[in-house]
Amino acid sequence: QITLKESGPALVKPTQTLALTCTFSGFSLSSRGVGVGWIRQPPGKALEWLGLFHWDDDTRYSPSLKRRITITKDTSKNQVVLTMTNMDPVDTATYFCVHRPEMATTRGGFDVWGPGIMVTVSS
Amino acid sequence: DIQMTQSPSSLSASVGDRVTITCRASQSITNYLNWYQQKPGQAPKLLIYAASNLQSGVPSRFSGSGSGTEFTLTISSLQPEDFAVYHCQQSYSNSPLTFGPGTKVGIE
Numbered sequence: 001q002i003t004l005k006e007s008g009p010a011l012v013k014p015t016q017t018l019a020l021t022c023t024f025s026g027f028s029l030s031s032r033g034v035g036v037g038w039i040r041q042p043p044g045k046a047l048e049w050l051g052l053f054h055w056d057d058d059t060r061y062s063p064s065l066k067r068r069i070t071i072t073k074d075t076s077k078n079q080v081v082l083t084m085t086n087m088d089p090v091d092t093a094t095y096f097c098v099h100r101p102e103m104a105t106t107r108g109g110f111d112v113w114g115p116g117i118m119v120t121v122s123s
Numbered sequence: 124d125i126q127m128t129q130s131p132s133s134l135s136a137s138v139g140d141r142v143t144i145t146c147r148a149s150q151s152i153t154n155y156l157n158w159y160q161q162k163p164g165q166a167p168k169l170l171i172y173a174a175s176n177l178q179s180g181v182p183s184r185f186s187g188s189g190s191g192t193e194f195t196l197t198i199s200s201l202q203p204e205d206f207a208v209y210h211c212q213q214s215y216s217n218s219p220l221t222f223g224p225g226t227k228v229g230i231e
Contacts, residue, residue: 037220047159047167047210049220062219063124096166108214109157109172116166 002026004036004097004114011120012087022080022097022114029073029080031055033102036080037110038071040093048093052100053080087121094118125149125213127223135231142198144226146211151191155215158187158196161225162207170209171196198228206230 008020022036029036037052051061053071061069070083080097095117098110105111126149136142146156154174159167169178171187174194184199198205211223 046224047212047222049222052217052220060217064219106157106169106178107155107173107176108217108220109169109178109212110159110167111169111172111178113166113168 002099002112004099004112006095006097006114006117008095008117008119010118011122013123014088014121016087018082018084018087018091018119020082020084020095020097020117020119022082024078024080024097024099027099029053029055029075029078031102033104035100036073037098037100038069038080038082039096039098039110040091041096041116042090042093045093050082050084050095089121092119092121124219125152125216125221127211127213127221129209129211129223129226131226132224133227133229135229136201137231138201138203140201140231142201142205142228144196144209144228146189146194146196146223148192148194148213148215152213152215154190155213156187156189156194157212157214158185159210159212160205160207161210167210201228 004024034055035052038050051071068085097114099112128147130145156174158171161167175187208225208227
């Protein structure tokens with residue numbers, strides 16, 4: 001059974017750097033085609049894809065945020081870390097980490113989601 | 124970016140109704156289109172992938188169709204647990220991957 005769970009601060013101040021950890025189980029991020037991504041959702045608004053870390057270490061980012069975000073993995077701990085710099089109140093959102101199986105399985109659909117973590121940016 | 128739109132933005136329906144939601148892409152995405160259901164306070168759940176394939180465990184009253192730029196999600200007989208927000212997502216291009224704005228299905 002695949003599970004993912006986000007952890008990190010619930011509150012950050014403007015201009016600070018956010019670091020969120022996704023701890024996963026039930027799959028290997030070294031398996032061909034697998035990816036772990038990050039998606040966020042401001043309160044009452046649409047989902048926004050942030051980035052995707054692939055099994056071969058290839059990492060893709062949203063063009064609008066690529067200057068501010070980095071996604072890395074810690075294989076020994078089965079974790080993927082999202083770092084976002086220069087946080088602003090508009091970054092207030094629930095942040096989800098997601099599992100993406102190989103493309104042939106769900107054609108890019110995210111089949112398992114973490115419960116999400118609400119992050120508020122406020123002074 | 125590939126822009127995704129959904130219509131309607133919200134609808135009211137009764138248990139047993141047939142419900143159809145439309146998702147349009149700003150360019151052809153062939154069949155790289157996925158549908159999610161999100162209930163309040165929960166993470167989205169994958170319902171349909173590749174436009175018309177039912178994800179494992181999803182009831183057969185859900186179905187998807189379409190290709191190119193226009194897609195539909197149909198619920199053949201709305202059940203009480205189906206009241207939720209439905210999101211479409213294109214996975215044709217990851218620069219960036221994009222979601223529609225969502226369609227809220229409420230109780231009439």
